Amino acid sequence: HMKLIAIANQKGGVGKTTTAVSLSACLAALGWRVLLIDLDPQANATSALGLEGAEGLSLYRALVGETDMAEQVLPTRIENLFVIPADLDLAGAEVEVARLENHLLRLREVVRPIVEDAPFDFILMDCPPSLGILMTNALAAADELLVPIQCEYFALEGLSKIVNLVEQIKGSGANPGLSIGGILMTMYDARTNLSQQVVGEVRRHFEALTYQTEIPRSVRLGEAPSFGQTILEYDPNGIAAKSYQKFAEEFIARQRGE
Amino acid sequence: HMKLIAIANQKGGVGKTTTAVSLSACLAALGWRVLLIDLDPQANATSALGLEGAEGLSLYRALVGETDMAEQVLPTRIENLFVIPADLDLAGAEVEVARLENHLLRLREVVRPIVEDAPFDFILMDCPPSLGILMTNALAAADELLVPIQCEYFALEGLSKIVNLVEQIKGSGANPGLSIGGILMTMYDARTNLSQQVVGEVRRHFEALTYQTEIPRSVRLGEAPSFGQTILEYDPNGIAAKSYQKFAEEFIARQRGE
Numbered sequence: 001h002m003k004l005i006a007i008a009n010q011k012g013g014v015g016k017t018t019t020a021v022s023l024s025a026c027l028a029a030l031g032w033r034v035l036l037i038d039l040d041p042q043a044n045a046t047s048a049l050g051l052e053g054a055e056g057l058s059l060y061r062a063l064v065g066e067t068d069m070a071e072q073v074l075p076t077r078i079e080n081l082f083v084i085p086a087d088l089d090l091a092g093a094e095v096e097v098a099r100l101e102n103h104l105l106r107l108r109e110v111v112r113p114i115v116e117d118a119p120f121d122f123i124l125m126d127c128p129p130s131l132g133i134l135m136t137n138a139l140a141a142a143d144e145l146l147v148p149i150q151c152e153y154f155a156l157e158g159l160s161k162i163v164n165l166v167e168q169i170k171g172s173g174a175n176p177g178l179s180i181g182g183i184l185m186t187m188y189d190a191r192t193n194l195s196q197q198v199v200g201e202v203r204r205h206f207e208a209l210t211y212q213t214e215i216p217r218s219v220r221l222g223e224a225p226s227f228g229q230t231i232l233e234y235d236p237n238g239i240a241a242k243s244y245q246k247f248a249e250e251f252i253a254r255q256r257g258e
Numbered sequence: 259h260m261k262l263i264a265i266a267n268q269k270g271g272v273g274k275t276t277t278a279v280s281l282s283a284c285l286a287a288l289g290w291r292v293l294l295i296d297l298d299p300q301a302n303a304t305s306a307l308g309l310e311g312a313e314g315l316s317l318y319r320a321l322v323g324e325t326d327m328a329e330q331v332l333p334t335r336i337e338n339l340f341v342i343p344a345d346l347d348l349a350g351a352e353v354e355v356a357r358l359e360n361h362l363l364r365l366r367e368v369v370r371p372i373v374e375d376a377p378f379d380f381i382l383m384d385c386p387p388s389l390g391i392l393m394t395n396a397l398a399a400a401d402e403l404l405v406p407i408q409c410e411y412f413a414l415e416g417l418s419k420i421v422n423l424v425e426q427i428k429g430s431g432a433n434p435g436l437s438i439g440g441i442l443m444t445m446y447d448a449r450t451n452l453s454q455q456v457v458g459e460v461r462r463h464f465e466a467l468t469y470q471t472e473i474p475r476s477v478r479l480g481e482a483p484s485f486g487q488t489i490l491e492y493d494p495n496g497i498a499a500k501s502y503q504k505f506a507e508e509f510i511a512r513q514r515g516e
């Protein structure tokens with residue numbers, strides 16, 4: 001059964017895009033067929049895979065109903081990994097979608113043909129840092145949520161907000177089946193008390209949801225996108241690639257219910 | 259003459275809130291009367307000053323016209339520093355404001371009485387990480403923009419987007435006088451090539467706009483908000499406080515046209 005997963009956290013800079021790209025690459029390397037949808041007008045996931053917003057392709061036009069979403073699917077140089085790139089027009093989609101009748105369910109309708117027909121095992125959506133319409137649309141469409149959180153105080157404070165938002169989306173009837181699939185600690189710096197305190201807090205409140213794997217702070221993850229490479233290509237034997245590979249295995253085990 | 263400054267960058271986690279709070283505190287300590295408006299539904303600036311969203315106060319209700327913005331102004335324990343706190347309802351403001359006739363100029367209208375009558379030298383607006391309605395409203399209202407940017411590749415990539423957005427707002431006639439007042443490098447880590455490369459790139463393309471002061475990466479800046487303290491209160495003799503004080507002096511010199 002195909003899973004549609006939103007990688008979301010309204011707090012900015014917590015590692016959503018880095019996790020979306022790295023997890024996609026790791027799953028594809030393990031043989032799973034993955035589609036990554038870049039829902040962020042910043043188009044960071046698109047450029048991290050070495051793609052510029054391809055000419056004429058546009059998630060924006062699919063969202064407002066001018067084209068099919070299936071036509072926006074692009075292969076990448078990585079086997080088993082496909083992407084729907086973002087474009088800057090997406091920022092304009094917020095205002096246009098807000099004015100539609102059933103604006104919360106727009107993305108869910110538009111992505112439905114891909115969910116039903118396409119040969120993917122996982123569809124991952126990289127969400128923008130916001131509580132706006134693109135984010136709520138992603139939550140209304142997704143089966144579950146993966147929440148990356150950096151080991152910082154503001155990110156910790158924001159966790160309750162996303163948990164509340166999920167409850168609201170479930171309660172509104174827009175997506176009663178939505179659940180938080182997991183919480184991933186990112187940018188963990190073992191040398192600071194702050195990192196340890198934040199990890200302790202998150203584990204105490206969300207023990208079952210928080211993955212065992214913690215992604216360490218590593219400058220390699222910051223360097224890779226400037227070459228349009230994933231961490232598996234840029235620094236395959238480094239601690240960052242190894243951590244994301246370990247996370248991908250833990251992610252799959254959890255999907256299997258182990 | 260009072261200046262209304264938007265602290266904005268659609269890229270998440272670049273140090274907007276940390277800069278808004280630290281600069282406000284430094285300016286207030288130098289004797290300037292400062293109002294900090296928290297435009298982010300995450301309300302990080304509000305909590306960094308040790309305030310929870312005060313009961314009944316709400317920027318949201320002022321934006322949709324139910325109350326005056328002037329009634330939302332709160333003193334802080336810091337002399338010369340006042341704040342208009344954020345509240346989570348702000349996230350709902352995006353959809354409501356989008357439906358108004360002249361939605362781009364909503365904040366500009368609502369903040370006008372404060373700009374004209376109030377005794378502030380500076381009004382700083384901490385913006386959310388987005389290209390959405392709250393951010394474009396802030397750009398339509400502001401005299402100038404202060405753009406914090408972390409020393410990372412995605413943040414560098416985003417700089418051209420914010421420059422284009424400013425041109426669009428100017429060109430649309432919504433705010434012909436808007437300009438980028440300055441660019442501040444944050445989270446600078448002298449040990450990594452990445453930081454040095456990004457700083458080099460930003461200075462090459464935006465030499466005159468980029469402040470000389472660079473804010474170093476310092477865990478103290480991450481710890482201070484968990485105590486509801488500014489960096490001047492939490493670690494007054496550390497490198498982070500000293501850097502923001504140096505930045506505040508450079509900021510004032512530039513405001514005076516030196």
Ligand SMILES: Nc1ncnc2c1ncn2[C@@H]1O[C@H](COP(=O)(O)OP(=O)(O)OP(=O)(O)O)[C@@H](O)[C@H]1O
Nearest residue numbers: 012013014015016017018129187217218222270410
């Ligand atoms: N584990 C890590 N160690 C060091 N740097 C990291 C790590 N993870 C991500 N980064 C870097 O930190 C910055 C923020 O990460 P990223 O852009 O993935 O976060 P995001 O949540 O997607 O941000 P936004 O909210 O803007 O979408 C990026 O420059 C990225 O390269």
Ligand SMILES: Nc1ncnc2c1ncn2[C@@H]1O[C@H](COP(=O)(O)OP(=O)(O)OP(=O)(O)O)[C@@H](O)[C@H]1O
Nearest residue numbers: 012152270271272273274275276387445475476480
């Ligand atoms: N110079 C610095 N050194 C170390 N940590 C920092 C520094 N500046 C900010 N931080 C921390 O990095 C994180 C991101 O900073 P901050 O929240 O101020 O960014 P932002 O741009 O306001 O984020 P958002 O896009 O979510 O509004 C915070 O946890 C903050 O405490």
Ligand SMILES: [Mg+2]
Nearest residue numbers: 016017040044
């Ligand atoms: Mg991102």
Ligand SMILES: [Mg+2]
Nearest residue numbers: 274275298302
């Ligand atoms: Mg902020």
